[in-house]
Amino acid sequence: MWARLCAIFGCVLMLLSGAVLLGGQVVLARYANSVDNQNLFGATADGSEQKVSDIKGPLNILLVGIDPRNAAQPPLSDSIIVVHVPRDMDQAFLFSVPRDLVVDIPPFAKTGFRGGRSKINAAMGYGSAVGNGKHDPAQGFELLAKTVQQLTGIRQFDAGAILNFGGFKQIVDAMGGVTMRIDQNVKSEHLQPDGKPRPRYARCADNTCEHPYYGPQAEYKVGTYHLQGWQALDYVRQRYGLPKSDYDxxxxxQQFIKAMAEQALSKDVITNPGKLDKVLKAAGSALIFDGQGHSVVDWGFALKNIRANNMVSIKLPGESKFENGSYVGEGLDESAADFFAAVGADQLSGFLFRHPEYVNKTS
Structure with a gap:
């Protein structure tokens, strides 16, 4: 029942306004089937199912964090992270795609969407309609994947995952919280110091206010802290008041991804059957996963050499765009094209050596 599979519980997604990679050295076979395995990418080019084969690098994995909504609401990909694993499969390079990045979203026949230019976090919504006013995040993921492929030049993602922020909180709590280094002072837009929601101005009931909340704010100050699930989720959601907003x-x-992976690999988790049981149950109930024909366990074995200290956090250079004084979204620096070319050619190490400014040195 507790047989250990010497593996990393690969690239589990996180969060409402973020996304977290969960590294773990043990995956229990009894929970492998509890993950919601779906075809997130659609059929292969000839309409056949993806055939199972050994997992070999280089690999590209798409992780998406969504705000949980009911089936009548289109999902928004509030966090998008691409994980690139080079051919030797002994490292992981993580880069985030800004949620407000203005891109060309391709047409999508399943919903009749004709394509258009919009913020990238809208792509899941455009692809999610399944009729009768209902929306399916898994179907929306397919259009988001196509959009990110078009943006980056990545020909195909080898795996993908969706996790909502409620599931992220449950995973962190099941781990007993996560210790991480906070690199700048952050005030919460959403929560009070005790974790309860901040009250909302009555005049903002229609959601048109940019800052609808008032009252005391939870604060996260520079230093090393052990964060509970609600604190971790709240911290990684924040962008208002930060010097570089969404880029911060x-x-x-990405810093939390590494901290979470390090703790998941610690003896505190992997040698504690009760805690591990809770972590795997939380992940299994929250995760939608597509391994392109491979199970979570298969991916665990494939990524067994990746640890927190060989995860490289990358920042894409960009800036806010304005039209007639109004904010319209984000745009990437022209050099991002060279970065994406290096991803496609599996030459990221060389690119980062020549462009060290791309590396998040504080992560």
Missing amino acids: RQRHQ
């Missing part, structure tokens, strides 16, 4: 938030998300 992306860095914090």
Whole structure:
């Protein structure tokens, strides 16, 4: 029942306004089937199912964090992280795609969407409609994947995962919290110091206010802290009031990914059957996963050499765009094209050596 599979519980996604990679050295076979395995990428080019084969690098994995909504609401990909694993499969390079990045979203026949230019976090919504006013995040993921492929030049993702922020909180709590280094002072837009929601101004009931909340704010100050699930989720969601807004938030998300992976690999988790049981149950109930024909366990074995200290956090250079004084979204620096070319050619190490400014040194 507790047989150990010497593996990393590969690239589990996180969060509402972020996404977290969960590294773990043990996956229990009894929970392998509890993960919601779906075909997130659609059929292969000839309409056949993806055939199972050995997992070999280089690999590209798409991780998406969504705000949980009911089936009548289109999902928004509030956090998008691409994980590139080089041919030797002994490292993981993580880069975030800004949620407000303005891109060309391709047409999508399943929903009749004709394509258009919009913020990238809208792609899941455009691809999610399944009729009768219902929306399916798994179907929306397919259009998001196509959009990210078009943006980056990545020909195909080898795996993908969706996790909502409620599931992320449950995983962190099941781990007993996560210790991480906070690199800048952050105030919460959403929560009070005790974790309860901040009250909302009555005039903002229609969701048109940019800052609808008032009252005391939870604060996260520079230093090393052990965060509970609600604190971790709240911290990695924040962008308001930060000097670099969403780019600071992306860095914090990637820092938490590494901290979470390090703790998941610690003896405190992998040698504690009760805690491990809770972690795997939380992950299995929250995760939608597509391994392109391979199970979570298969991916665990494939990524067994990746640890927190060989995860490289990357920042894509970009800036906010304005039209007539109004914010319209984010745009990437022209050099991002060279970065994406290096991803496609599996030459990221060389690119980062020549462009050290791309590495999040504080992660």
